[in-house]
Amino acid sequence: MASSMRENPSASLPTSTHAFNFPAHLPAFGALSNTNWVTTTVVLVGTLLVLEQIRYRYKKRHLPGPAFTIPIIGKFVNSLYPSIENYCKQWSTGDLSALSVFHIFIVMASTNKLSLKILNSPSYAEPCLVHSARKVLKPNNWVFLVGKPHLDYRKGLNGLFARKAIGNYISIQDQCNRKHFNRWIEEYTKDPSARPIMFPTRHLNMDTSLRVFCGPHIPEYAAQEISDKYWAITRALELVNFPIALPGTKVYRAVQARKVAMRWLELAAGHSKAAMDRGDQPECLLDEWVMQLRAPDYKGRTDFSNDEMAMVVFSFLFASQDAMSSGLVYGFQHLADHPEVLAKVREEQERVRCGDYEKPITLEMLDEMKYLQAVVKESLRAKPPVTMVPYKTTKAFPISEDYTVPAGAMLIPSLYTSLQDPDVFPEPDKFKPERWINPTNQAEMNKHYMVWGSGVHRCIGTEYASMNIALGLSTGVSMMNMEHVVTPESNEIEIIATMFPKDGLHMKITPRLH
Numbered sequence: 001m002a003s004s005m006r007e008n009p010s011a012s013l014p015t016s017t018h019a020f021n022f023p024a025h026l027p028a029f030g031a032l033s034n035t036n037w038v039t040t041t042v043v044l045v046g047t048l049l050v051l052e053q054i055r056y057r058y059k060k061r062h063l064p065g066p067a068f069t070i071p072i073i074g075k076f077v078n079s080l081y082p083s084i085e086n087y088c089k090q091w092s093t094g095d096l097s098a099l100s101v102f103h104i105f106i107v108m109a110s111t112n113k114l115s116l117k118i119l120n121s122p123s124y125a126e127p128c129l130v131h132s133a134r135k136v137l138k139p140n141n142w143v144f145l146v147g148k149p150h151l152d153y154r155k156g157l158n159g160l161f162a163r164k165a166i167g168n169y170i171s172i173q174d175q176c177n178r179k180h181f182n183r184w185i186e187e188y189t190k191d192p193s194a195r196p197i198m199f200p201t202r203h204l205n206m207d208t209s210l211r212v213f214c215g216p217h218i219p220e221y222a223a224q225e226i227s228d229k230y231w232a233i234t235r236a237l238e239l240v241n242f243p244i245a246l247p248g249t250k251v252y253r254a255v256q257a258r259k260v261a262m263r264w265l266e267l268a269a270g271h272s273k274a275a276m277d278r279g280d281q282p283e284c285l286l287d288e289w290v291m292q293l294r295a296p297d298y299k300g301r302t303d304f305s306n307d308e309m310a311m312v313v314f315s316f317l318f319a320s321q322d323a324m325s326s327g328l329v330y331g332f333q334h335l336a337d338h339p340e341v342l343a344k345v346r347e348e349q350e351r352v353r354c355g356d357y358e359k360p361i362t363l364e365m366l367d368e369m370k371y372l373q374a375v376v377k378e379s380l381r382a383k384p385p386v387t388m389v390p391y392k393t394t395k396a397f398p399i400s401e402d403y404t405v406p407a408g409a410m411l412i413p414s415l416y417t418s419l420q421d422p423d424v425f426p427e428p429d430k431f432k433p434e435r436w437i438n439p440t441n442q443a444e445m446n447k448h449y450m451v452w453g454s455g456v457h458r459c460i461g462t463e464y465a466s467m468n469i470a471l472g473l474s475t476g477v478s479m480m481n482m483e484h485v486v487t488p489e490s491n492e493i494e495i496i497a498t499m500f501p502k503d504g505l506h507m508k509i510t511p512r513l514h
């Protein structure tokens with residue numbers, strides 16, 4: 001700047017600020033000001049960038065992780081293309097490791113012990129779900145409650161997944177499974193070539209969920225529309241999204257899909273109330289809920305609007321659609337890849353069903369299928385649908401002897417690596433349902449079995465989800481022969497909110513029962 005002033009004398013500062021001189025000097029003064037402005041901006045931005053690095057390094061301290069963060073976006077690109085290999089790389093760097101995305105400081109925990117600690121320290125950390133969840137679910141959804149309001153709200157919903165209630169859902173699930181598997185068989189009779197069953201499984205799961213949740217209060221075409229649109233929601237469930245839901249972004253599309261689903265769910269809630277007023281028999285979760293609210297001994301809140309009920313049902317769909325589809329897909333893959341396990345499942349089916357495959361399955365029959373239950377448990381351990389659960393620290397969290405996670409950080413326990421801990425699950429790479437049959441260390445294994453999370457936010461749908469996957473597998477392998485056509489991508493994992501085999505699980509299906 002000094003040299004340019006020397007070269008251009010007219011740019012020198014005026015010796016007089018007399019009113020008449022002022023206009024003559026204005027352009028030169030303006031040019032100088034622009035130069036200053038650029039310099040100031042460069043210095044300011046440079047300082048902010050340096051501060052960003054200092055802040056990151058200060059929070060990270062000695063934890064493994066990138067020494068410097070990419071300015072502003074951090075590891076955003078990685079979170080756009082999540083891969084289990086990248087996560088494993090990060091987890092393998094240490095029990096705790098750090099990174100940053102869009103200025104969100106993230107600490108990842110890879111061990112069973114630390115993950116359990118995070119999930120069971122509600123005074124330090126609370127769930128924050130993935131970044132897009134608040135926009136997709138709406139900020140006033142009950143799943144964002146914490147502390148006592150969360151416990152109270154959840155208490156009012158527990159009854160919807162109690163044994164009595166899920167005993168009423170089982171026949172709906174059984175009918176849905178049979179309807180879809182018959183359709184699969186029909187389609188494979190027309191075209192027997194191998195093809196992925198991931199999407200048909202997602203449709204089956206959405207249909208089952210909507211029938212269980214809304215029963216007759218939602219028309220067939222609405223269920224189809226929600227199922228079709230739901231993929232937009234799944235696609236938006238990245239760990240960290242582009243922060244603004246602009247048209248064309250994944251989050252924007254997900255919000256549009258939620259609006260469609262919510263319209264139908266609100267209508268269903270209204271229909272359910274009217275049906276219960278008429279004295280109809282409860283046929284679904286919504287009916288169960290309305291009846292529970294009207295029970296004489298019920299002590300909680302009763303003023304649930306259709307909109308609020310719809311939001312709760314939507315939260316169940318949101319929490320379950322991807323996880324359950326993943327659980328079912330990997331269940332089928334594990335059974336098809338382990339014929340000795342499949343043979344035992346079929347032998348048990350024959351015994352418990354007494355050879356009568358037309359007879360609807362009851363909860364009592366399912367209780368007798370101990371080997372099938374072990375298969376479901378092991379399949380979810382080997383390929384946990386939810387690989388990690390994002391929490392955020394509400395205050396500085398002394399998580400280990402030598403590290404305190406700063407307040408406001410994202411803290412992510414890894415369920416995936418926790419379930420691969422060889423001290424709790426010997427030979428974790430092996431698919432061994434037998435490990436769940438009368439184990440000597442049952443209590444220890446259950447404590448560390450984090451497929452459903454742990455602590456006050458542990459999955460509310462655990463029993464229902466296990467039952468649903470067991471039912472799907474039991475009826476699936478009874479009705480169909482499934483040949484897994486292995487591709488180079490069969491054993492690779494694709495993370496689309498949850499885990500799926502990268503090739504979508506190529507199957508050839510033929511009818512097993514005449």
Ligand code: HEM
Pocket residue numbers: 119127143154315316317319320323324327384385386389450451452453454455456457458459460461462464465
């Ligand atoms: C295979 C299927 C499923 C898996 C693997 C799964 C897993 C999980 C996990 C890991 C959490 C977080 C727990 C924590 O923070 O400690 C969770 C929470 C939750 N899940 Fe599931 N889930 C499944 C199915 C379902 C189903 C079927 C429903 C409901 C119908 C459901 C409803 C919920 C809800 C509402 C929460 C939040 C609970 C709270 O904050 O109190 N999930 N689930």
